Amino acid sequence: MMSWMKCCVFPLVLLCMWQLQEGAHACTCIYDHPQTQFCQSDVAIKAKVVAKKAVGGKYDNEIKYDIKLIKILKGPNRPFDTICTASSSAACGVTLNKGVQYYITGKLKPDGSLYVSSCNSPLPWKSSHNILVERYRMGCDCKINRCTAVLCDITGPTECLWTDWMTGNWVNNEHDKQCACIKRRDGSCSWYQEAASPKKGYLKG
Structure with a gap:
């Protein structure tokens, strides 16, 4: 009986620890009105997605999108040629389509790069x-x-x-x-x- 418990309980403990670790990185933001997103964002731009690739992040793998900046709507007046997002929707990552123009709001990371999440989900650009x-x-x-x-x-x-x-x-x-x-x-x-x-x-x- 003791041998059976050792074989079963230990894997269950590991599973619970893994789930807790995953939950710590789960997306927990609540959708705000687009105006609130704009006002609380560091940057708002109109841009076209031209390429996508995976990169390593500090806490999680990230996706980097190469963009063609069309217009700066809010934020520092400097070129933005890439945006970063988490690699999965569970971590608040977003999926963008190549060749599509988007209205994008996001936060500036300490290194100056633009980070976008589903908390301020990009929208296909409209007039x-x-x-x-x-x-x-x-x-x-x-x-x-x-x-x-x-x-x-x-x-x-x-x-x-x-x-x-x-x-x-x-x-x-x-x-x-x-x-x-x-x-x-x-x-x-x-x-x-x-x-x-x-x-x-x-x-x-």
Whole structure:
């Protein structure tokens, strides 16, 4: 009996330790509104993916994408020719397609390279991003609160309530595509359509 327990318990302990180690690197971020992603990012760019290769990272293997920089939307005015991401979706890595132009937001690593994760997932570039980025920039003093309950309310005049989180299609909903939370002349913040001038903006809710 003791021999059987030694043979079975030890492998189980190793399995549990491996699962705990894997869990430590698991992706735990929650999707934020694209405006929040833009305002909290170090860099926002329009770029085309031209190549992909695996590279070694400090904590995990990484994927490096060679890009053709088209436009810097936010961040330091210097060339970006590559972006890095984790090698697996479990570690918040993203998959990009060669030849596709993307709207990309991300964080600068200590070495100056641009790191992108599924927490600020790149989106295929659309002409509407030109307008949305300017709207997002105007609203960085506002705060977007994610509604995760049946009854939600704002806690201050500079907040916008994001209720589309509860629809079940919060990653690709129309609200994200068309609206930004912008500060009004009286200092309060409200939702406005992408195509509407902030002076004549359409109040979303």
